[in-house]
Amino acid sequence: MSSPTPAPLNPEPSSASARPVPAHQLDATPSDPIIKVENVDFSYGDTPTLKQINLTVPRNQVTAFIGPSGCGKSTLLRCFNRMNDRVPGAGIRRGRILIDDEDIHSPRIDPVSLRRRVGMVFQKSNPFPRSIAENVAYGLALQGPVSAKQTQEIVEESLRAAALWDEVKDRLDQSAYGLSGGQQQRLCIARAIAIKPEIILMDEPCSALDPIATAKVEELIISLGSRFTVVIVTHNMQQAMRVSDLTALFYLGSLIEYRPTMSLFDTPRERLTQEYVTGRFG
Ligand SMILES: Nc1ncnc2c1ncn2[C@@H]1O[C@H](COP(=O)(O)OP(=O)(O)OP(=O)(O)O)[C@@H](O)[C@H]1O
Ligand SMILES: [Mg+2]
Numbered sequence: 620m621s622s623p624t625p626a627p628l629n630p631e632p633s634s635a636s637a638r639p640v641p642a643h644q645l646d647a648t649p650s651d652p653i654i655k656v657e658n659v660d661f662s663y664g665d666t667p668t669l670k671q672i673n674l675t676v677p678r679n680q681v682t683a684f685i686g687p688s689g690c691g692k693s694t695l696l697r698c699f700n701r702m703n704d705r706v707p708g709a710g711i712r713r714g715r716i717l718i719d720d721e722d723i724h725s726p727r728i729d730p731v732s733l734r735r736r737v738g739m740v741f742q743k744s745n746p747f748p749r750s751i752a753e754n755v756a757y758g759l760a761l762q763g764p765v766s767a768k769q770t771q772e773i774v775e776e777s778l779r780a781a782a783l784w785d786e787v788k789d790r791l792d793q794s795a796y797g798l799s800g801g802q803q804q805r806l807c808i809a810r811a812i813a814i815k816p817e818i819i820l821m822d823e824p825c826s827a828l829d830p831i832a833t834a835k836v837e838e839l840i841i842s843l844g845s846r847f848t849v850v851i852v853t854h855n856m857q858q859a860m861r862v863s864d865l866t867a868l869f870y871l872g873s874l875i876e877y878r879p880t881m882s883l884f885d886t887p888r889e890r891l892t893q894e895y896v897t898g899r900f901g
Contacts, residue, residue, distance in 0.1 A: 700820060818849075
Protein backbone atom coordinates (compact mmCIF):
# COMPACT_ATOMS: atom_id res chain seq x y z
CA MET A 620 0.00 0.00 0.00
CA SER A 621 1.31 3.47 -0.78
CA SER A 622 1.76 6.03 1.98
CA PRO A 623 -0.07 9.10 0.79
CA THR A 624 -0.17 12.25 2.88
CA PRO A 625 -3.39 12.04 4.86
CA ALA A 626 -5.87 14.88 4.65
CA PRO A 627 -6.58 16.50 8.03
CA LEU A 628 -9.34 14.70 9.83
CA ASN A 629 -11.44 15.36 12.85
CA PRO A 630 -10.69 15.83 15.62
CA GLU A 631 -7.09 14.77 15.76
CA PRO A 632 -4.83 15.40 12.77
CA SER A 633 -4.12 12.03 11.27
CA SER A 634 -0.71 10.48 11.26
CA ALA A 635 -2.11 7.44 9.53
CA SER A 636 0.80 6.86 7.20
CA ALA A 637 3.24 6.80 10.12
CA ARG A 638 1.73 3.65 11.54
CA PRO A 639 2.81 0.30 10.19
CA VAL A 640 0.20 -1.80 8.47
CA PRO A 641 0.04 -5.29 9.96
CA ALA A 642 1.06 -7.80 7.32
CA HIS A 643 -2.09 -9.93 7.56
CA GLN A 644 -4.21 -6.92 6.61
CA LEU A 645 -2.43 -6.66 3.27
CA ASP A 646 -3.21 -10.14 2.11
CA ALA A 647 -6.04 -9.13 -0.16
CA THR A 648 -4.71 -6.13 -2.05
CA PRO A 649 -6.74 -6.08 -5.28
CA SER A 650 -5.48 -4.77 -8.59
CA ASP A 651 -8.52 -2.52 -9.15
CA PRO A 652 -9.45 -1.05 -5.77
CA ILE A 653 -12.51 1.14 -5.33
CA ILE A 654 -12.54 1.62 -1.53
CA LYS A 655 -9.38 2.04 0.51
CA VAL A 656 -9.54 2.06 4.28
CA GLU A 657 -6.28 3.41 5.66
CA ASN A 658 -5.40 3.00 9.33
CA VAL A 659 -8.90 3.84 10.50
CA ASP A 660 -9.82 4.21 14.16
CA PHE A 661 -13.51 4.85 14.84
CA SER A 662 -15.25 5.70 18.13
CA TYR A 663 -18.78 6.25 19.37
CA GLY A 664 -18.10 9.06 21.83
CA ASP A 665 -15.11 7.90 23.85
CA THR A 666 -15.63 4.23 23.08
CA PRO A 667 -13.14 2.93 20.53
CA THR A 668 -15.00 0.64 18.15
CA LEU A 669 -12.70 0.09 15.17
CA LYS A 670 -8.95 -0.08 15.62
CA GLN A 671 -6.38 0.52 12.95
CA ILE A 672 -8.34 -0.94 10.08
CA ASN A 673 -6.60 -1.32 6.72
CA LEU A 674 -8.57 -2.87 3.93
CA THR A 675 -9.00 -2.42 0.20
CA VAL A 676 -12.25 -3.34 -1.51
CA PRO A 677 -12.01 -4.40 -5.16
CA ARG A 678 -14.25 -2.95 -7.85
CA ASN A 679 -17.05 -5.12 -9.24
CA GLN A 680 -16.58 -7.93 -6.80
CA VAL A 681 -18.39 -9.06 -3.67
CA THR A 682 -16.60 -8.54 -0.37
CA ALA A 683 -18.03 -10.06 2.82
CA PHE A 684 -17.52 -8.83 6.39
CA ILE A 685 -17.93 -11.55 9.01
CA GLY A 686 -17.31 -11.76 12.74
CA PRO A 687 -19.11 -12.07 16.06
CA SER A 688 -21.84 -9.67 17.12
CA GLY A 689 -20.54 -6.25 18.16
CA CYS A 690 -17.16 -6.55 16.40
CA GLY A 691 -17.80 -3.47 14.25
CA LYS A 692 -18.91 -4.86 10.87
CA SER A 693 -21.93 -2.56 10.48
CA THR A 694 -19.97 0.41 11.79
CA LEU A 695 -17.34 0.01 9.08
CA LEU A 696 -20.00 -0.58 6.42
CA ARG A 697 -21.80 2.60 7.48
CA CYS A 698 -18.55 4.57 7.25
CA PHE A 699 -18.50 3.92 3.49
CA ASN A 700 -21.50 6.16 2.83
CA ARG A 701 -21.05 8.33 5.92
CA MET A 702 -24.22 7.05 7.55
CA ASN A 703 -22.40 7.33 10.89
CA ASP A 704 -22.37 11.12 10.44
CA ARG A 705 -25.91 10.96 11.81
CA VAL A 706 -24.77 9.55 15.15
CA PRO A 707 -23.82 12.42 17.51
CA GLY A 708 -20.27 12.14 18.82
CA ALA A 709 -19.38 9.26 16.52
CA GLY A 710 -16.68 9.39 13.91
CA ILE A 711 -13.32 8.45 12.50
CA ARG A 712 -10.57 9.53 14.88
CA ARG A 713 -7.57 8.62 12.78
CA GLY A 714 -6.93 7.44 9.28
CA ARG A 715 -9.10 7.93 6.24
CA ILE A 716 -11.37 6.22 3.75
CA LEU A 717 -10.90 6.78 0.04
CA ILE A 718 -13.37 5.98 -2.70
CA ASP A 719 -11.80 6.17 -6.13
CA ASP A 720 -8.82 7.79 -4.46
CA GLU A 721 -10.84 10.64 -2.94
CA ASP A 722 -11.11 11.06 0.82
CA ILE A 723 -14.85 10.75 1.49
CA HIS A 724 -14.57 13.18 4.40
CA SER A 725 -12.99 15.86 2.23
CA PRO A 726 -14.99 19.13 2.16
CA ARG A 727 -15.42 18.57 -1.57
CA ILE A 728 -17.59 15.53 -0.90
CA ASP A 729 -21.31 16.11 -0.42
CA PRO A 730 -22.68 13.27 1.74
CA VAL A 731 -25.95 13.20 -0.19
CA SER A 732 -24.14 12.73 -3.52
CA LEU A 733 -21.88 10.16 -1.85
CA ARG A 734 -24.95 8.16 -0.80
CA ARG A 735 -26.12 8.11 -4.41
CA ARG A 736 -22.82 6.55 -5.40
CA VAL A 737 -22.82 4.24 -2.40
CA GLY A 738 -26.29 2.74 -1.95
CA MET A 739 -27.43 0.70 1.00
CA VAL A 740 -29.73 -2.26 1.58
CA PHE A 741 -30.70 -2.91 5.18
CA GLN A 742 -31.30 -6.01 7.27
CA LYS A 743 -35.02 -5.43 7.36
CA SER A 744 -36.55 -4.55 4.02
CA ASN A 745 -37.98 -1.05 4.15
CA PRO A 746 -40.30 -0.40 1.22
CA PHE A 747 -42.24 2.86 1.28
CA PRO A 748 -46.06 2.87 1.52
CA ARG A 749 -46.28 3.31 -2.23
CA SER A 750 -46.73 1.16 -5.30
CA ILE A 751 -44.05 -1.26 -6.46
CA ALA A 752 -43.13 1.01 -9.41
CA GLU A 753 -43.03 4.13 -7.23
CA ASN A 754 -40.72 2.40 -4.78
CA VAL A 755 -38.21 1.62 -7.53
CA ALA A 756 -38.52 5.09 -9.06
CA TYR A 757 -38.29 6.86 -5.71
CA GLY A 758 -34.68 8.05 -5.96
CA LEU A 759 -34.82 9.04 -9.62
CA ALA A 760 -36.69 12.31 -9.23
CA LEU A 761 -34.17 13.42 -6.60
CA GLN A 762 -31.45 13.22 -9.24
CA GLY A 763 -33.12 15.61 -11.67
CA PRO A 764 -35.91 15.67 -14.23
CA VAL A 765 -36.75 12.33 -15.76
CA SER A 766 -39.53 11.61 -18.25
CA ALA A 767 -42.35 9.14 -17.59
CA LYS A 768 -41.00 6.90 -20.35
CA GLN A 769 -37.48 6.93 -18.93
CA THR A 770 -38.86 6.19 -15.48
CA GLN A 771 -40.80 3.23 -16.82
CA GLU A 772 -37.69 1.89 -18.54
CA ILE A 773 -35.54 2.25 -15.45
CA VAL A 774 -38.19 0.61 -13.27
CA GLU A 775 -38.29 -2.40 -15.60
CA GLU A 776 -34.52 -2.60 -15.98
CA SER A 777 -33.98 -2.39 -12.21
CA LEU A 778 -36.65 -4.97 -11.40
CA ARG A 779 -35.15 -7.32 -14.00
CA ALA A 780 -31.68 -6.79 -12.52
CA ALA A 781 -33.12 -7.56 -9.09
CA ALA A 782 -34.69 -10.78 -10.42
CA LEU A 783 -38.15 -9.57 -9.50
CA TRP A 784 -39.65 -8.43 -12.80
CA ASP A 785 -41.43 -11.66 -13.72
CA GLU A 786 -43.08 -11.82 -10.31
CA VAL A 787 -44.40 -8.25 -10.28
CA LYS A 788 -44.76 -7.06 -13.87
CA ASP A 789 -48.57 -7.36 -13.76
CA ARG A 790 -48.96 -5.53 -10.44
CA LEU A 791 -46.56 -2.61 -10.68
CA ASP A 792 -49.18 -0.16 -9.46
CA GLN A 793 -50.12 -2.23 -6.42
CA SER A 794 -48.77 -1.57 -2.95
CA ALA A 795 -45.27 -2.82 -2.18
CA TYR A 796 -46.64 -4.03 1.14
CA GLY A 797 -48.46 -6.81 -0.72
CA LEU A 798 -45.13 -8.47 -1.56
CA SER A 799 -43.58 -11.29 0.46
CA GLY A 800 -40.58 -10.54 2.70
CA GLY A 801 -38.12 -11.90 0.14
CA GLN A 802 -39.79 -9.96 -2.67
CA GLN A 803 -39.71 -6.78 -0.55
CA GLN A 804 -35.97 -7.24 -0.01
CA ARG A 805 -35.42 -7.67 -3.77
CA LEU A 806 -37.59 -4.58 -4.31
CA CYS A 807 -35.28 -2.63 -1.99
CA ILE A 808 -32.32 -3.91 -3.98
CA ALA A 809 -34.10 -2.79 -7.20
CA ARG A 810 -34.60 0.64 -5.62
CA ALA A 811 -30.91 0.80 -4.74
CA ILE A 812 -29.90 -0.24 -8.26
CA ALA A 813 -32.25 2.23 -9.99
CA ILE A 814 -30.09 5.22 -9.15
CA LYS A 815 -27.06 3.38 -10.56
CA PRO A 816 -24.71 3.43 -7.60
CA GLU A 817 -21.13 2.26 -7.96
CA ILE A 818 -21.16 0.48 -4.63
CA ILE A 819 -24.00 -1.35 -2.86
CA LEU A 820 -23.67 -1.94 0.87
CA MET A 821 -25.77 -4.74 2.34
CA ASP A 822 -26.09 -5.25 6.07
CA GLU A 823 -27.33 -8.79 6.71
CA PRO A 824 -29.79 -8.57 3.82
CA CYS A 825 -31.07 -12.13 4.27
CA SER A 826 -31.35 -12.38 8.03
CA ALA A 827 -35.14 -11.97 7.99
CA LEU A 828 -35.71 -14.31 5.05
CA ASP A 829 -36.55 -17.99 4.77
CA PRO A 830 -34.12 -20.34 2.96
CA ILE A 831 -35.86 -20.07 -0.43
CA ALA A 832 -36.00 -16.27 -0.37
CA THR A 833 -32.40 -16.25 0.89
CA ALA A 834 -31.30 -18.39 -2.05
CA LYS A 835 -32.93 -15.93 -4.47
CA VAL A 836 -31.27 -12.93 -2.86
CA GLU A 837 -27.92 -14.74 -2.81
CA GLU A 838 -28.22 -15.50 -6.54
CA LEU A 839 -29.01 -11.85 -7.07
CA ILE A 840 -25.97 -10.73 -5.07
CA ILE A 841 -23.72 -12.99 -7.15
CA SER A 842 -25.18 -11.56 -10.37
CA LEU A 843 -24.81 -7.97 -9.13
CA GLY A 844 -21.17 -8.61 -8.31
CA SER A 845 -20.10 -8.33 -11.95
CA ARG A 846 -21.72 -4.90 -12.42
CA PHE A 847 -21.45 -3.30 -9.00
CA THR A 848 -19.10 -3.37 -6.07
CA VAL A 849 -20.96 -5.16 -3.29
CA VAL A 850 -19.94 -5.14 0.36
CA ILE A 851 -22.07 -7.47 2.45
CA VAL A 852 -22.17 -8.04 6.20
CA THR A 853 -23.31 -11.52 7.10
CA HIS A 854 -23.41 -13.77 10.13
CA ASN A 855 -23.80 -16.74 7.88
CA MET A 856 -20.43 -18.19 6.94
CA GLN A 857 -21.94 -20.44 4.27
CA GLN A 858 -23.46 -17.35 2.74
CA ALA A 859 -20.09 -15.57 2.72
CA MET A 860 -18.63 -18.64 0.99
CA ARG A 861 -21.41 -18.77 -1.58
CA VAL A 862 -21.57 -15.12 -2.57
CA SER A 863 -18.26 -13.41 -1.90
CA ASP A 864 -14.92 -13.14 -3.64
CA LEU A 865 -13.11 -11.78 -0.59
CA THR A 866 -13.86 -12.13 3.10
CA ALA A 867 -12.73 -10.03 6.04
CA LEU A 868 -13.01 -11.38 9.58
CA PHE A 869 -13.36 -8.83 12.38
CA TYR A 870 -13.02 -9.41 16.10
CA LEU A 871 -13.43 -6.80 18.85
CA GLY A 872 -12.97 -3.90 16.44
CA SER A 873 -9.90 -5.30 14.72
CA LEU A 874 -9.49 -6.79 11.29
CA ILE A 875 -8.12 -10.25 11.91
CA GLU A 876 -7.73 -11.63 8.42
CA TYR A 877 -8.75 -10.49 4.93
CA ARG A 878 -8.24 -12.78 1.99
CA PRO A 879 -9.90 -14.41 -1.00
CA THR A 880 -12.92 -16.18 0.48
CA MET A 881 -11.96 -19.75 -0.28
CA SER A 882 -8.43 -19.30 1.09
CA LEU A 883 -9.73 -17.70 4.27
CA PHE A 884 -12.11 -20.57 4.94
CA ASP A 885 -9.92 -23.44 3.66
CA THR A 886 -6.53 -22.36 4.94
CA PRO A 887 -6.97 -19.68 7.61
CA ARG A 888 -3.67 -18.17 8.69
CA GLU A 889 -4.73 -16.69 12.00
CA ARG A 890 -5.68 -18.83 14.98
CA LEU A 891 -8.76 -16.66 15.59
CA THR A 892 -9.96 -17.19 12.02
CA GLN A 893 -9.52 -20.90 12.34
CA GLU A 894 -11.50 -20.92 15.57
CA TYR A 895 -14.24 -18.72 14.14
CA VAL A 896 -14.70 -20.62 10.87
CA THR A 897 -14.83 -23.92 12.74
CA GLY A 898 -17.54 -22.55 15.01
CA ARG A 899 -15.52 -22.50 18.20
CA PHE A 900 -16.73 -19.00 19.05
CA GLY A 901 -19.06 -16.35 17.66
N1 LIG B 1 -25.12 4.25 17.55
C1 LIG B 1 -24.28 3.70 18.41
N2 LIG B 1 -23.91 4.34 19.54
C2 LIG B 1 -23.04 3.79 20.43
N3 LIG B 1 -22.45 2.59 20.25
C3 LIG B 1 -22.76 1.92 19.14
C4 LIG B 1 -23.69 2.42 18.17
N4 LIG B 1 -23.79 1.51 17.17
C5 LIG B 1 -22.99 0.49 17.50
N5 LIG B 1 -22.37 0.72 18.69
C6 LIG B 1 -21.43 -0.17 19.39
O1 LIG B 1 -20.30 -0.36 18.54
C7 LIG B 1 -19.86 -1.72 18.57
C8 LIG B 1 -19.89 -2.28 17.15
O2 LIG B 1 -21.24 -2.32 16.71
P1 LIG B 1 -21.65 -2.79 15.26
O3 LIG B 1 -23.11 -2.56 15.13
O4 LIG B 1 -20.76 -2.17 14.26
O5 LIG B 1 -21.30 -4.35 15.37
P2 LIG B 1 -21.65 -5.53 14.37
O6 LIG B 1 -20.39 -6.28 14.15
O7 LIG B 1 -22.37 -5.03 13.18
O8 LIG B 1 -22.62 -6.44 15.28
P3 LIG B 1 -23.91 -7.30 14.86
O9 LIG B 1 -23.34 -8.53 14.21
O10 LIG B 1 -24.56 -7.61 16.17
O11 LIG B 1 -24.76 -6.49 13.95
C9 LIG B 1 -20.80 -2.44 19.54
O12 LIG B 1 -20.17 -2.51 20.78
C10 LIG B 1 -22.02 -1.55 19.58
O13 LIG B 1 -22.66 -1.64 20.81
MG1 LIG C 1 -24.31 -5.27 12.47
